[in-house]
Amino acid sequence: MDSIETHAQQLGRQTALPASPEAAQLDRVPNPHADTDYLARFTAPEFTSLCPVTGQPDFATLVIDYVPDQWLVESKSLKLYLGSFRNHGAFHEDCTVGIGRRLQGLLAPRWLRIGGYWYPRGGIPIDVFWQTGAPPAGLWLPDQGVAPYRGRG
Numbered sequence: 429m430d431s432i433e434t435h436a437q438q439l440g441r442q443t444a445l446p447a448s449p450e451a452a453q454l455d456r457v458p459n460p461h462a463d464t465d466y467l468a469r470f471t472a473p474e475f476t477s478l479c480p481v482t483g484q485p486d487f488a489t490l491v492i493d494y495v496p497d498q499w500l501v502e503s504k505s506l507k508l509y510l511g512s513f514r515n516h517g518a519f520h521e522d523c524t525v526g527i528g529r530r531l532q533g534l535l536a537p538r539w540l541r542i543g544g545y546w547y548p549r550g551g552i553p554i555d556v557f558w559q560t561g562a563p564p565a566g567l568w569l570p571d572q573g574v575a576p577y578r579g580r581g
Contacts (some may be wrong), residue, residue, distance in 0.1 A: 438491040443504070446512040451457070454509050454534050462498050465538065465564045469493050470503070471573075472510050479549065480517035487547045488520070491572040492531065496562055501535060520546045524556035528542035532560055539563045545574040553577035 437455055446452035472490040476481070479486055494501075509530075513523060524544030532540055541559035555576075563569055 430558065435459075443508060445514075446508055447515070449512050449516055449530075452509040452512040454530065455505035456499040456534055457502050457534065459496045459498055459500050462496070465495055465567055466560040467493055467567060467569065468496060468500065470501075470506060475510055475544075477523050477541070478515065478517040480519060483517065486520065486549060488523075489545045489574050490527070490542045491574060492527070492530065492540070493542075493543070493569070493572070494535065495567060497536055497539040498536050499535045499537075501531060507515060520544060520549075520554045521556050525558045528558045528560075539567070543572045545572075545577070547552065548577065 470490075470492040472488075473491075475490045477486050477488075479543065480483065510527070516523075518526070524542055526538060531537075531542075531577045537560070539560055539562075541557070541563075544556040546554045546556070553576075560571040
């Protein structure tokens with residue numbers, strides 16, 4: 429397998445927040461347990477992007493679950509990639525599905541799902557869910573742990 433340095437170019441270095449998701453670099457590292465099905469989860473409880481129409485901020489909790497194959501996403505690069513959406517205008521569906529597809533293209537995981545739990549825009553919460561297919565048989569798949577939006581009541 430290739431060395432970590434070959435694939436994790438931002439790890440251990442001072443790295444500025446990318447100007448956009450397109451400019452962000454996602455790094456990957458070899459999976460030391462590629463012979464085992466297991467679930468890796470990333471939760472981003474303070475994800476932000478901009479409404480492409482009004483320019484107002486949108487807020488979400490993202491939960492990314494995946495079953496790695498040969499590669500793991502390097503967490504610092506993922507954090508910077510997700511942070512790059514702060515000044516990016518896109519609808520909730522575009523952000524959520526686009527993140528899932530980019531990770532799928534980088535990692536070629538055995539399975540991946542993303543849940544975007546968005547706070548209300550115009551009084552309506554919009555939750556977006558995407559996955560690559562059915563999870564592997566026998567995989568322990570916990571609930572994503574984000575309660576449906578209930579407002580103040």
